[in-house]
Amino acid sequence: MKSFVILIVAASLAAAAFAAPSGEDVYKARCAGCHDQNTPRIPPKEALQKLPAARILRTLDFGVMMAIAYPIKRDEREVLAKYLGAPGADETASSNPCAGTMRPMAGSPLYNWNGWSPALDNARYQPSDKAGLTLGQMRNLKLKWAFGFAGDITAFAAPTVYNGTVFVGSASGAVRALDVKTGCTHWTFQANGPVRMAMLTVPAGTRTSLIFGDQIGWVYSLDAASGQQIWRKRIEDHEAVRLTGSSAGHEGVVFIPAASWEETRALDPKYACCTFRGSLTAVRASDGTIVWKTFLVDPPKKTGVTKGGTPTYGPSGAGVWSAPTVDAKRGLLYITTGDNYSHPATKTSDAVIALQIKTGKIVWTQQTTPADVYNSACSVKASDNCPEDSGPDYDYGSSALLVKTPEGREILVAGQKSGVVYALDPEQKGKIIWETRVGKGGINGGVQWGMASDGQKVYAATADSMKTGGAAAGLANLIGNANYDPTAGGGLTALRLTDGSKAWFAEAAPCSPPRPGCSPAQEGAVTMIPGVVLSGSLDGHMRAFNAEDGKVLWDFDTAKDFTTINGVRAMGGSLSGVGPVISGGMVFINSGYPRNGGMPGNVLLAFGPDE
Ligand code: HEC
Structure with missing residues (x-):
């Protein structure tokens, strides 16, 4: 567990070294430390590259990588997902369309x-x-x-x-x-x-x-x-x-x-x-x-x-x-x-x-x-962004x-x-x-x-x-x-x-x-x-x-x-x-x-x- 924390902090520090990052830069600074390793628990980079870019973005925003991605800004997330992910649509389309029509939306509602x-x-x-x-x-x-x-x-x-x-x-x-x-x-x-x-x-x-x-x-x-x-x-x-x-x-x-x-x-x-x-x-x-x-x-x-x-x-x-x-x-x-x-x-x-x-x-x-x-930052000792006398x-x-x-x-x-x-x-x-x-x-x-x-x-x-x-x-x-x-x-x-x-x-x-x-x-x-x-x-x-x-x-x-x-x-x-x-x-x-x-x-x- 401890090694996770250290990795995250190290990744954050490394990320500070550049100004306008490319997707590859962000990947190297924030992701490679884990995903370039060959361990059974971590999906390798080649596996991530099969996922649609939209799906990777979602994993960063609301998925398993959420905590790692917290310090990563919106534009960095987007270039990263584009660099790493596969092109193609995300699978959200419906496979169960209704046969009948909807109840009319006008008028006073039933329930x-x-x-x-x-x-x-x-x-x-x-x-x-x-x-x-x-x-x-x-x-x-x-x-x-x-x-x-x-x-x-x-x-x-x-x-x-x-x-x-x-x-x-x-x-x-x-x-x-x-x-x-x-x-x-x-x-x-x-x-x-x-x-x-x-x-x-x-x-x-x-x-x-x-x-x-x-x-x-x-x-x-x-x-x-x-x-x-x-x-x-x-x-x-x-x-x-x-x-x-x-x-x-x-x-x-x-x-x-x-x-x-x-x-x-x-x-x-x-x-x-x-x-x-x-x-x-x-x-x-x-x-x-x-x-x-x-x-x-x-x-x-x-x-x-x-x-x-x-x-x-x-x-x-x-x-x-x-x-x-x-x-x-x-x-x-x-x-x-x-x-x-x-x-x-x-x-x-x-x-x-x-x-x-x-x-x-x-x-x-x-x-x-x-x-x-x-x-x-107040939850991580290594970060000095925690305000003095924090609440x-x-x-x-x-x-x-x-x-x-x-x-x-x-x-x-x-x-x-x-x-x-x-x-x-x-x-x-x-x-x-x-x-x-x-x-x-x-x-x-x-x-x-x-x-x-x-x-x-x-x-x-x-x-x-x-x-x-x-x-x-x-x-x-x-x-x-x-x-x-x-x-x-x-x-x-x-x-x-x-x-x-x-x-x-x-x-x-x-x-x-x-x-x-x-x-x-x-x-x-x-x-x-x-x-x-x-x-x-x-x-x-x-x-x-x-x-x-x-x-x-x-x-x-x-x-x-x-x-x-x-x-x-x-x-x-x-x-x-x-x-x-x-x-x-x-x-x-x-x-x-x-x-x-x-x-x-x-x-x-x-x-x-x-x-
Ligand atoms: C501290 C190590 C670590 C770092 C850093 C890390 N990951 Fe991960 N990542 C993991 C692990 C472990 C899993 C598998 C999680 C699980 O299965 O619960 C994973 C899973 C994923 C998945 C999900 C794959 C799937 O099957 O849905 C994606 C996408 C992903 N990581 C992208 C990234 C990106 C992009 C970055 C860089 C911003 C990143 N990760 C940084 C450890 C890390």
């Missing part, structure tokens, strides 16, 4: 789960009539079909269900419209970059448009019925941008959050850290015009040099990783933010922030962890929920990687009403991707994964090989909305089967229907819990091979990021998350009641 949450409150709560499933049926869910994402090892996109069609992105950038009941493919659209955000359906005259962003800064509007592009626009041009958080819409305007992976670029001691600024962009749904854009930190200035003489810039960071929450009554949007990557620290990092819907102006900020200046990396990765307590008081509930859940008062500039610790917290700890609420309680899953092998194993863990303590994970906590008191706690079940180094951490977003809470874990299990007492009603291990309806070889892996989506009697689950030690996978699973 839906539109965007990140069925409603603008981001409570991820699907009411009975739209869920089409009861607690009793949840005990007996059966797999109805599985769809394989060809050539992918990650299945991280949030599905959207609208009028009998499930719309879903993928790591390859292929966006698909699949039939809810059979999984056949109505159409496929190829985006420029990987698509992870949930699609948002927006009425557009007589048709319905589908709006979403990709991981490299592009936003698209498609005709939902045909998959034809209406417009496309790049809304953020920092080379390290990631559009991960889903968008929300209001009166013909769509709000798009932007985060980045610049934090990990800082692993390279020669990288001038950091210049990315978290933002929210409001675009007109009809034509993509930018209505307003609010950056969460001021433009960065040069702040000094590192010990090694690399310039440093700041402020930076405060990325938005989650979907905005719309409060139409108060005319406000609520967003949550991540850490600062470099000094100076800002008031807008690790915060819940309210902005005016109309103008994007910041109305109030509630920062729960001040001075959290952190980047990935704990307690980003918010999940949306604030706008819910009513049983007493009828409106509150905002936000869960942080620190392991603390906060209730804020939207009437008093986000004043903290209560706060409750639900986990230990940490870089891979606490609340990661999303909570759910039924108006009685809020349900918070926590990661709190523990690495075996200590800090030295840190980077090697990122290379897709799980190396976790198989018995240590957070669990699921139910808190009463009234006062934040604990109603119950369901401890994380140890990995099953007990794979070496696997983690039972519960990172993925939580989903609800009346009486039932769904939460997935890194070991691949999706479980349904009784909302009354936390008892497990249903447990399905997704980490296995599946026969798919589109004939693609597919397997499930870790569950993280996106949570299950429930609509019209079906439950959709994407499985495969090979980062931070998770297991790869490339499958979308569709469950329904046992008939």
Whole structure:
């Protein structure tokens, strides 16, 4: 494990020696150290040369080489993939077209789960009539079909269900419209970059448009019925941008959050850290015009040099990783933010922030962890890009929920990687009403991707994964090989909305089967229907819990091979990021998350009641 870390650092240092690199230069500096060796574990260069260039790019962006590629910039990745890879198309085309036509996209939808949450409150709560499933049926869910994402090892996109069609992105950038009941493919659209955000359906005259962003800064509007592009626009041009958080819409305007992976670029001691600024962009749904854009930190200035003489810039960071929450009554949007990557620290990092819907102006900020200046260099001793007095990396990765307590008081509930859940008062500039610790917290700890609420309680899953092998194993863990303590994970906590008191706690079940180094951490977003809470874990299990007492009603291990309806070889892996989506009697689950030690996978699973 240690040798991996040394190799990576050595590769980074070697890469600093040149300015405008060719693909061959990048290969020699970053890849040859491993791929020119003849060892059974590492595919040799000749093998890599058989892969399409697009596939190599994806392996760097979202695959097994992700951790190694973190410090490599976009243009370097592209010349490298072109140099190394074979020409020819990537295999993403559909082999299972639908025979019949799609349900019309216009008019009021039958059932839906539109965007990140069925409603603008981001409570991820699907009411009975739209869920089409009861607690009793949840005990007996059966797999109805599985769809394989060809050539992918990650299945991280949030599905959207609208009028009998499930719309879903993928790591390859292929966006698909699949039939809810059979999984056949109505159409496929190829985006420029990987698509992870949930699609948002927006009425557009007589048709319905589908709006979403990709991981490299592009936003698209498609005709939902045909998959034809209406417009496309790049809304953020920092080379390290990631559009991960889903968008929300209001009166013909769509709000798009932007985060980045610049934090990990800082692993390279020669990288001038950091210049990315978290933002929210409001675009007109009809034509993509930018209505307003609010950056969460001021433009960065040069702040000094590192010990090694690399310039440093700041402020930076405060990325938005989650979907905005719309409060139409108060005319406000609520967003949550991540850490600062470099000094100076800002008031807008690790915060819940309210902005005016109309103008994007910041109305109030509630920062729960001040001075959290952190980047990935802090995880490697040899890199001097780590800021002085670095913080704990307690980003918010999940949306604030706008819910009513049983007493009828409106509150905002936000869960942080620190392991603390906060209730804020939207009437008093986000004043903290209560706060409750639900986990230990940490870089891979606490609340990661999303909570759910039924108006009685809020349900918070926590990661709190523990690495075996200590800090030295840190980077090697990122290379897709799980190396976790198989018995240590957070669990699921139910808190009463009234006062934040604990109603119950369901401890994380140890990995099953007990794979070496696997983690039972519960990172993925939580989903609800009346009486039932769904939460997935890194070991691949999706479980349904009784909302009354936390008892497990249903447990399905997704980490296995599946026969798919589109004939693609597919397997499930870790569950993280996106949570299950429930609509019209079906439950959709994407499985495969090979980062931070998770297991790869490339499958979308569709469950329904046992008939
Ligand atoms: C520290 C050693 C190391 C370095 C450096 C490294 N690789 Fe790898 N690479 C591996 C190993 C080990 C595997 C096999 C991983 C597995 O099977 O889990 C692999 C697998 C791959 C694959 C996947 C092959 C497949 O079958 O899908 C590609 C593509 C790849 N590497 C490209 C690169 C590129 C491009 C670089 C340079 C940026 C690079 N690697 C740098 C060790 C390395």
